[in-house]
Amino acid sequence: MAWTGIIVPGPLIGMLLLLAVLIYPSRLTNLIQPVSTRLIQNLSLLFIPACVGAFFLSPSINLQLPMLLLTVVISTPLTMIAMTLLIRSIKGQQND
Amino acid sequence: MIELIMQQWQQITASSWLVVFSVLGFSAGIFIYRRSGKHPLCHPLIISTPLISLALYALDIDYGHYYQANGVFNWLLGAATVALAVPLSQQLKKLSVLWPTISIAVLSGGLFAAFSALIIGSWLSIEPIAIFSLAAKSVTTPIAMILTEQLGGLITLITVLVLFTGIIGIIVAQPIFNAFSLHDERWQGLILGVTAHAIGTLKAFEKSPRCGAFSTIGMGLNGIWTALFLIPLVEAFGP
Structure with a gap:
């Protein structure tokens, strides 16, 4: 779905709409919660079909895999360190 | 709108018995994950996906065919995103x-x-x-x-x-x-x-x-x- 040049995926719009509704206290939360909790608890099942595809990648993508994993290994701790430092500097100013 | 609904319906009806592989693999994954005391390296996905791929290789089933057959799950992914x-x-x-x-x-x-x-x-x-x-x-x-x-x-x-x-x-x-x-x-x-x-x-x-x-x-x-x-x-x- 395109809106002012930014593409927002359909399910995400659905999530935002539901969020906007649920932010206001209502009985709706109690109504959906049993279903949503089940769905989220078993979320991994829904990823399986795509995840199995990792064993059926084309050889050229397979060659890239070590580099991709290396990128994750570098980028993830870097992001954590950056966020830790950022939060510490904000909290430091507030003497909290 | 109608077209969109039809598209989703086709995704769901493309599902077949191959879904069984995902469900069995997932059950095995959950079982081992709980047995391991929920160790991150025993995540259900890490356990189940190699097992399923082995089964697909052994039975000579095309991955694209398997993926299509899991249409229900792919469709539910949208619903799960909303549920977050x-x-x-x-x-x-x-x-x-x-x-x-x-x-x-x-x-x-x-x-x-x-x-x-x-x-x-x-x-x-x-x-x-x-x-x-x-x-x-x-x-x-x-x-x-x-x-x-x-x-x-x-x-x-x-x-x-x-x-x-x-x-x-x-x-x-x-x-x-x-x-x-x-x-x-x-x-x-x-x-x-x-x-x-x-x-x-x-x-x-x-x-x-x-x-x-x-x-x-x-x-x-x-x-x-x-x-x-x-x-x-x-x-x-x-x-």
Whole structure:
């Protein structure tokens, strides 16, 4: 779905709409919660079909895999360190 | 509208008995995961996917055929993304004064996660299609899959990279918090949620409900935020 040049995926719009509704206290939360909790608890099942595809990648993508994993290994701790430092500097100013 | 509904209906009706493989594999994965005391390296996906691929190889079933046959699950993924709003709305109601710090942390953390992956990825001269499949790595899987599809990346690759990011995240988190003396569990939770999505959130709930609540917020808000900036960012980056 395109809106002012930014593409927002359909399910995400659905999530935002539901969020906007649920932010206001209502009985709706109690109504959906049993279903949503089940769905989220078993979320991994829904990823399986795509995840199995990792064993059926084309050889050229397979060659890239070590580099991709290396990128994750570098980028993830870097992001954590950056966020830790950022939060510490904000909290430091507030003497909290 | 009608066309859209028909399209979804076709996705569901394309499902066949091959779904059994996913369900059996998942059951085996859950069983071993619980037996291991919920060890991250025994995540149900890590256990089930090699088993299923072995079965597919052994029975000479084409992967594309198997993927199509799981149409119901792929369709449910959209519903599950919408369902993420429920825990998020419950956690969001609980905080008020911490808003400025939370928003600054999530906005910059989400941007940093995607940007650093793009920079390092192109520095290691990874092919564009693989970089497109890497950009959404810090986001929870259902959102990451949708975004990767729109970027033109491979959703088979992003699911694995998201999983790997989560595992690396929870391994390095505690040493980093200790090294930079961040002891507040609320902020530890937020960081776990932004960088390591659902796997980080599980870890955060193990520490304390409060830590888990902040992790849920971090994961949810970062999912929304990344969905907004990622596509323009990757287009501007143009690897």
